[in-house]
Every structure is written in structure tokens, then in C-alpha cells.
Amino acid sequence: MFGEMLENVRDRKPLIHNITNYVTVNDCANILLACGGSPIMADDINEVEEITAICGGLNINIGTLNQRTIPSMIAAGKKANELGHPVVLDPVGAGASNLRTSTALELLEKVQFTVIRGNISEIKTLATGNGTTKGVDADVTDSITEETLEQGAVFAKNFAAKTGSVIAITGAIDIVADRDKAYCIYNGNPMMSSITGTGCQLSALVAAYVTANPGMALDGAAAAVCAMGLCGETAYKRLADLDGNSSYRNYIIDAIYNLDGKTLDRNAKYKII
Amino acid sequence: MFGEMLENVRDRKPLIHNITNYVTVNDCANILLACGGSPIMADDINEVEEITAICGGLNINIGTLNQRTIPSMIAAGKKANELGHPVVLDPVGAGASNLRTSTALELLEKVQFTVIRGNISEIKTLATGNGTTKGVDADVTDSITEETLEQGAVFAKNFAAKTGSVIAITGAIDIVADRDKAYCIYNGNPMMSSITGTGCQLSALVAAYVTANPGMALDGAAAAVCAMGLCGETAYKRLADLDGNSSYRNYIIDAIYNLDGKTLDRNAKYKII
Amino acid sequence: MFGEMLENVRDRKPLIHNITNYVTVNDCANILLACGGSPIMADDINEVEEITAICGGLNINIGTLNQRTIPSMIAAGKKANELGHPVVLDPVGAGASNLRTSTALELLEKVQFTVIRGNISEIKTLATGNGTTKGVDADVTDSITEETLEQGAVFAKNFAAKTGSVIAITGAIDIVADRDKAYCIYNGNPMMSSITGTGCQLSALVAAYVTANPGMALDGAAAAVCAMGLCGETAYKRLADLDGNSSYRNYIIDAIYNLDGKTLDRNAKYKII
Numbered sequence: 001m002f003g004e005m006l007e008n009v010r011d012r013k014p015l016i017h018n019i020t021n022y023v024t025v026n027d028c029a030n031i032l033l034a035c036g037g038s039p040i041m042a043d044d045i046n047e048v049e050e051i052t053a054i055c056g057g058l059n060i061n062i063g064t065l066n067q068r069t070i071p072s073m074i075a076a077g078k079k080a081n082e083l084g085h086p087v088v089l090d091p092v093g094a095g096a097s098n099l100r101t102s103t104a105l106e107l108l109e110k111v112q113f114t115v116i117r118g119n120i121s122e123i124k125t126l127a128t129g130n131g132t133t134k135g136v137d138a139d140v141t142d143s144i145t146e147e148t149l150e151q152g153a154v155f156a157k158n159f160a161a162k163t164g165s166v167i168a169i170t171g172a173i174d175i176v177a178d179r180d181k182a183y184c185i186y187n188g189n190p191m192m193s194s195i196t197g198t199g200c201q202l203s204a205l206v207a208a209y210v211t212a213n214p215g216m217a218l219d220g221a222a223a224a225v226c227a228m229g230l231c232g233e234t235a236y237k238r239l240a241d242l243d244g245n246s247s248y249r250n251y252i253i254d255a256i257y258n259l260d261g262k263t264l265d266r267n268a269k270y271k272i273i
Numbered sequence: 274m275f276g277e278m279l280e281n282v283r284d285r286k287p288l289i290h291n292i293t294n295y296v297t298v299n300d301c302a303n304i305l306l307a308c309g310g311s312p313i314m315a316d317d318i319n320e321v322e323e324i325t326a327i328c329g330g331l332n333i334n335i336g337t338l339n340q341r342t343i344p345s346m347i348a349a350g351k352k353a354n355e356l357g358h359p360v361v362l363d364p365v366g367a368g369a370s371n372l373r374t375s376t377a378l379e380l381l382e383k384v385q386f387t388v389i390r391g392n393i394s395e396i397k398t399l400a401t402g403n404g405t406t407k408g409v410d411a412d413v414t415d416s417i418t419e420e421t422l423e424q425g426a427v428f429a430k431n432f433a434a435k436t437g438s439v440i441a442i443t444g445a446i447d448i449v450a451d452r453d454k455a456y457c458i459y460n461g462n463p464m465m466s467s468i469t470g471t472g473c474q475l476s477a478l479v480a481a482y483v484t485a486n487p488g489m490a491l492d493g494a495a496a497a498v499c500a501m502g503l504c505g506e507t508a509y510k511r512l513a514d515l516d517g518n519s520s521y522r523n524y525i526i527d528a529i530y531n532l533d534g535k536t537l538d539r540n541a542k543y544k545i546i
Numbered sequence: 547m548f549g550e551m552l553e554n555v556r557d558r559k560p561l562i563h564n565i566t567n568y569v570t571v572n573d574c575a576n577i578l579l580a581c582g583g584s585p586i587m588a589d590d591i592n593e594v595e596e597i598t599a600i601c602g603g604l605n606i607n608i609g610t611l612n613q614r615t616i617p618s619m620i621a622a623g624k625k626a627n628e629l630g631h632p633v634v635l636d637p638v639g640a641g642a643s644n645l646r647t648s649t650a651l652e653l654l655e656k657v658q659f660t661v662i663r664g665n666i667s668e669i670k671t672l673a674t675g676n677g678t679t680k681g682v683d684a685d686v687t688d689s690i691t692e693e694t695l696e697q698g699a700v701f702a703k704n705f706a707a708k709t710g711s712v713i714a715i716t717g718a719i720d721i722v723a724d725r726d727k728a729y730c731i732y733n734g735n736p737m738m739s740s741i742t743g744t745g746c747q748l749s750a751l752v753a754a755y756v757t758a759n760p761g762m763a764l765d766g767a768a769a770a771v772c773a774m775g776l777c778g779e780t781a782y783k784r785l786a787d788l789d790g791n792s793s794y795r796n797y798i799i800d801a802i803y804n805l806d807g808k809t810l811d812r813n814a815k816y817k818i819i
Contacts, residue, residue, distance in 0.1 A: 257517025
């Protein structure tokens with residue numbers, strides 16, 4: 001099924017509006033092109049509603065949020081809601097500053113998100129209203145392992161029920177859940193955390209998948225998470241002696257470019273709880 | 274002749290001031306270095322005139338325009354005009370929002386551009402004053418093919434006559450025209466549209482070429498378009514099994530770095546109408 | 547000793563707050579991850595103090611400074627000083643515009659920097675209060691060679707004494723000095739100037755090294771400069787026929803990722819004067 005969703009992205013070429021950070025924006029654009037989608041970046045308050053209107057989906061990422069772009073995020077999000085477009089939130093660093101936490105909470109209040117994707121620290125911050133995130137990476141004490149998986153899935157389902165969004169918590173094991181069902185995804189490679197923006201790229205990918213597969217937000221998001229993890233594995237196998245994280249970054253995007261539905265179906269590793 | 278123009282870029286090392294979007298800015302800087310030029314990015318209203326004054330040419334790209342940078346674009350453009358520096362406009366997404374269309378038109382009114390480079394949808398928007406651009410890519414119904422080439426060349430020449438600028442319309446076949454003469458350029462590879470920013474990079478390259486070849490804006494722009502297309506071909510030949518759009522991006526810039534005048538002369542594919 | 551400092555970065559994983567330009571920000575993030583550190587980028591005045599407080603060190607780079615981010619740089623710098631965190635300044639393009647020169651001088655006045663890293667033109671601008679920098683690259687008439695090395699070292703020591711900062715002047719030969727002692731470093735490769743942001747990346751690396759090696763700012767900065775130069779050499783050796791500056795950029799970051807303490811100790815080339 002995930003394979004079919006991937007092929008829908010290639011066939012339907014969803015145009016995704018991104019209001020995102022300037023650190024990883026180029027990678028987000030290239031991964032959207034790699035998966036078969038098309039990116040447009042626009043963050044001025046005077047154009048975000050119009051831009052969102054010509055797109056199929058919206059991806060909001062607070063990675064380098066600032067006073068100029070926060071109102072743009074809200075305006076674009078509301079417009080996308082009005083038009084019935086899927087909207088993804090990546091609450092980068094929520095919990096690391098009051099500005100990030102309060103902006104993420106304000107976005108949750110004013111915009112109905114289709115999918116919220118973050119690491120466990122970020123998602124916990126949104127769920128509890130305050131956080132102890134150390135920077136933009138997950139706090140190690142929070143990590144989801146086989147032991148805490150059941151508990152993590154319950155947490156994700158509850159937060160999904162509360163927000164009406166699909167919740168995607170990524171880490172060593174990824175959880176993608178709505179109120180009833182949680183995918184626990186085992187694809188991925190630890191080296192993915194040695195490059196900046198794999199999370200941001202995944203959020204853009206999720207936006208493409210849920211846009212190209214209307215009405216299937218849970219499965220679409222899970223398919224995107226599997227695809228990204230699988231490409232992290234493929235890219236890892238490709239590493240040669242002198243390669244490091246910079247080559248690895250290129251190889252992941254290359255792998256997304258080359259991935260097809262059959263390969264995704266054959267290699268997706270998950271269970272449902 | 275194009276080869277000589279390339280060598281002039283290598284010899285004269287033009288310093289190019291870029292006011293450009295944050296999506297592809299790094300690639301623009303690296304392609305300027307690859308071709309033998311030197312980039313400087315500066316967009317604050319309090320320094321753009323000074324920065325432009327120490328440069329040889331100016332490249333204005335509206336890709337992620339915002340209220341802070343629009344006045345900077347106008348001020349820098351006027352200053353460059355005053356000093357007789359070449360100025361390139363890349364009207365990214367003109368037609369996709371009123372802000373982009375009106376900003377591009379305002380720029381055309383207040384700044385005399387040496388070259389305007391865009392896809393056919395963007396250039397049509399500028400020529401007609403309104404547009405139906407779908408995002409930042411050209412509308413397929415607009416594309417220039419062998420059948421519409423003559424008509425496209427007439428359109429480009431007319432718009433060149435009206436603006437006093439060289440018009441570079443890039444697509445499957447590229448047209449670079451002044452009021453009298455149009456280069457129709459056949460270099461390039463379709464995969465170039467699978468990476469973000471080949472257009473932005475080309476505009477930066479055009480700025481370097483026209484700056485290093487004063488008084489030869491038409492030929493300089495055409496040489497840059499041929500060089501970019503040829504490097505898209507070279508990079509494509511270099512692709513290995515696991516490579517995708519991310520490696521392709523690197524290979525194009527690498528090819529620009531390695532391109533010499535003889536190779537460009539030997540492989541430039543164009544006709545003049 | 548440098549090798550041990552590198553290993554300290556890997557062990558202590560310093561979290562570095564970067565207020566930096568949007569041209570090379572992705573490379574700065576990836577090189578911080580490559581060396582074993584962790585990056586966070588945040589530039590809004592409403593969060594920079596909080597973000598700096600959860601980090602170990604701060605890296606301020608004025609590459610695309612603007613009116614919104616200048617107060618953020620000052621606020622973050624003061625907070626870092628209060629907390630005793632190392633602060634690095636990269637005065638990109640100081641001397642190229644009054645805005646850059648005056649901002650750099652204001653930063654020097656209001657913030658106590660642990661290390662100031664720039665090319666000779668930028669550092670001279672800071673030392674004399676005015677400059678003739680041509681763009682973001684060093685003026686050739688200023689370059690440090692074997693003949694001007696002694697004089698350069700005296701200049702660096704004097705400016706170090708005046709500012710209380712370690713001064714790192716990078717070029718064909720690098721000088722890293724405090725008031726008493728100057729490392730003259732011979733690692734590096736001329737091709738490093740053919741990619742954008744090797745300087746910015748080095749400043750981020752310096753921030754990681756001085757943060758992970760408290761109280762050893764001179765040696766830490768020198769170790770980072772050696773490491774960067776050595777990786778420029780390693781990456782150069784790796785270049786294949788079709789490679790150019792874009793692949794070279796990836797190879798340098800890859801080399802930082804793979805560098806270990808022993809290799810650094812064995813290959814660091816410097817003398818002390």
C-alpha cells in the first residue's frame with residue numbers, strides 16, 4: 001500500500017508551499033523534487049495566502065522562526081484550512097525557547113494540522129505545553145525504544161485524539177499515529193542524525209505524500225516516514241571509505257529520487273499497535 | 274566566440290552582488306566561484322548601494338522576496354544603473370502572486386535591466402502585466418517547442434525592444450534575444466528541472482558573463498545559457514546507477530568548474546533567427 | 547595536543563548557537579555535526595538569549611547581517627559573556643560596507659569575543675577602524691606570505707592584546723595568536739577559496755573546539771584551523787577527474803567527519819613564533 005502512495009506522489013506531482021527555516025530549505029526543495037513533488041518557498045505576509053491557494057499542500061517549519069514569518073505561518077495555515085489543503089507542522093526546537101513553544105502552541109490553536117512531525121522532545125512539549133528540549137535534537141532521556149514503545153504509542157494516540165492530527169514522532173523507532181492506530185516503524189539508520197535537516201526533509205516529504213493521497217493522512221505520513229528511513233538505509237550501504245555526513249546527505253536525497261513503490265513495499269519495516 | 278567569453282570570466286573574475294532567495298543562494302555562490310567569478314550576498318537597505326558599488330555586476334532574484342528586501346532590490350538596481358554596471362533580473366514565480374508580479378513590474382519600471390532571465394510563464398507575466406504561473410515552474414501549456422519557436426523568438430524580440438533588455442527564456446529550447454536577433458539554444462537536459470535552482474544559478478552565471486564581457490550582453494547571456502545547458506549534459510553523462518538529483522546538482526556545478534572555452538565552442542548547439 | 551582537543555569535541559558534543567548568514571548556514575550546520583558538535587540556528591531577538599543559555603558556545607557571523615539580526619547578535623553576545631560561554635566573531639566583509647564595519651566594531655565594543663576569525667582584510671579593518679575590503683575575499687595586496695609572516699604575527703599579537711581575544715587570520719598561511727604566542731599554520735589548499743563558506747565553516751568549527759576545550763582558546767582555535775586546513779588537503783587528494791568545487795565542498799565536510807585525533811596530530815603543520 002505504501003508503494004502505491006509513493007507512485008501517487010510521482011503521478012500527481014503535488015505542489016507544496018513551504019514556510020521553512022533557512023538552514024535546510026535547499027534540502028527540503030530538493031527532496032520534494034526527488035520524490036516527484038514540486039516545492040515553492042514563500043514567507044511574506046503579502047503573498048502567503050495566494051501562494052498556498054495555488055498549491056496542493058502546506059508545510060510549516062519553525063526552525064528559524066522570526067517575528068516577520070510567524071504571522072505568515074498563521075495566515076497561510078488558516079488559508080490552507082479554508083481550502084481543505086493538508087497542512088504539516090514541524091515544531092523544530094519547541095521547548096528550546098519560549099518563542100518556539102508559544103509559537104507552536106499558537107499555531108496548534110489557530111490552524112488545524114493534518115500531520116505534526118517532530119522528535120519526542122518537541123512533541124512532548126506540544127502535548128504538555130512546556131518542555132525541556134535541549135536544542136533541536138531530542139533529549140536522550142526521552143528516546144523511544146522497544147521498552148517504551150507501547151507507552152509512546154499510547155501517548156501519540158492520545159495527542160492525536162486531542163489535536164485531530166496525525167502525530168509522527170521520529171527517532172530510533174518512529175511512531176505515526178492517529179487516535180486509533182499507531183504505526184511503529186523500524187526503517188532508518190543512526191547516521192541520519194549526523195546530518196542537518198533529515199527531520200525537516202521528512203516533514204516536506206510527509207506533506208507531499210499526504211497531499212498526493214487525499215483522505216489518507218495516517219497511511220500517507222507512515223509511508224513517507226518508511227520511505228525516508230529506507231533511503232537512510234540505502235544511502236548508508238552506499239557509503240565508501242572516505243565518505244562522511246556530507247556525501248551521506250546527497251545519497252539520501254538520491255535514494256529518494258530513485259525509490260519506487262515496489263522497493264518501498266518490499267522493505268518497509270513496521271508493525272501496527 | 275562563446276569560448277572567449279568564458280575565458281574572459283576566468284581572467285577578469287567579476288565580483289557579482291546578489292540579492293537573491295535563501296533557497297538556492299549557496300548554489301548561486303558556488304556556481305559563481307565555479308565559473309571564475311566571485312559572489313557577494315548583501316540585502317540590507319543600509320549597505321546594498323555601497324556593496325553594489327564595489328562589484329562589477331548585480332543579480333536580482335525575487336525568489337523569496339519580502340518587504341524588507343524589495344526596497345533593497347530597487348536601491349541596488351538604481352545604483353548599479355548609475356554606475357553603468359550590468360544588472361540581471363530573475364523574476365522567480367512572477368505570476369504566482371500579486372506581490373511577485375507587482376514587484377517584478379516595479380523593478381522593470383525603476384531599474385534598467387541588462388538581461389531578464391526566466392521561464393516562459395514568468396516572462397509572459399512581465400510582458401502582459403499579469404500571469405497564470407503555477408508556482409515557480411513554467412506552465413506546460415506555455416512551453417517552447419520546435420513548433421512554437423519562431424513565435425517565441427518574435428515574442429522575445431518584441432519584449433526586448435520594449436524593455437531595452439536582453440530577454441532569456443529558458444526551457445526545453447532556450448531563447449536569448451535582443452530586439453534584432455534571437456539565439457535558439459538546444460543545450461541542456463530535462464533532468465535539470467529535477468533540482469532546485471538551476472534557473473537561479475543560471476541567472477548568477479549570466480551576471481558573471483555579461484559583467485566580464487562589457488557591451489556584449491546578448492552574446493554574453495547566450496554564452497552563459499549554452500554553458501549551463503552543456504554542463505547539464507556533461508553532468509548527466511556522469512550519473513552512476515545510484516545517483517539522483519542531489520548528485521546531479523553537484524555534478525553540474527563541478528562541470529561549470531571544469532568547463533573551458535574550447536569545449537564550450539565545440540559543443541554549443543544553437544541557431545540564430 | 548591538537549588531537550586530544552579534537553577528541554574532546556567528539557566526547558563533549560558541544561551545542562553551538564549560530565547567528566549566521568543564509569548563504570553558508572547549511573554547511574556550517576553540517577560541519578558542526580561532522581566534527582562531533584551540534585548546531586542550533588536562531589536569530590530572533592525574542593529567543594536568542596534563551597537559546598544561547600542552553601548552548602555551550604556562540605558563533606556570530608555577519609555575512610548577511612541586517613537590521614533585524616544585528617540587535618540579536620548583540621543580545622546573544624552579551625548573554626553568552628554573562629554566562630561565561632565562548633563567543634566567536636566572523637566579521638565577513640568588514641570593510642566592504644560601512645554597515646559591516648560599524649556593526650563589527652559595535653560588536654567588539656559590546657561583546658567580549660573569545661576568538662575573532664577572518665581574512666587579513668577583515669581583521670585589518672577591525673584593527674584600524676576602517677578598511678578597503680573588496681567583497682568577502684581578502685585583498686591580494688594584504689596576503690600573508692613567508693615574507694610578511696613575522697610582521698603579520700606581531701600585528702595579530704597586538705590586536706589580540708588590545709581586544710583580549712584570540713585572533714585567527716586565515717589565508718595561504720594562517721596565524722592564530724594571543725598577546726604572547728602565534729601559531730603559524732601551513733595546512734590548507736588553495737582550492738579552498740573556490741568554494742563559498744570555508745571561512746564560515748571554520749568559524750563554526752572554532753566555536754566547537756573552544757567550547758569543548760574550556761580555558762584553552764588559543765590552542766583550541768589553532769587546532770580547529772589545522773583540522774580545517776588538513777581536511778582541505780585530504781579532500782583535494784580525493785578529487786577525481788570530473789570533480790570540481792561542489793564535490794570538493796562535500797569532501798571537506800566528509801574529511802572533518804572522518805578525522806581523528808591521531809591523524810590531526812601527525813599532520814598538523816605549524817610553527818610557533
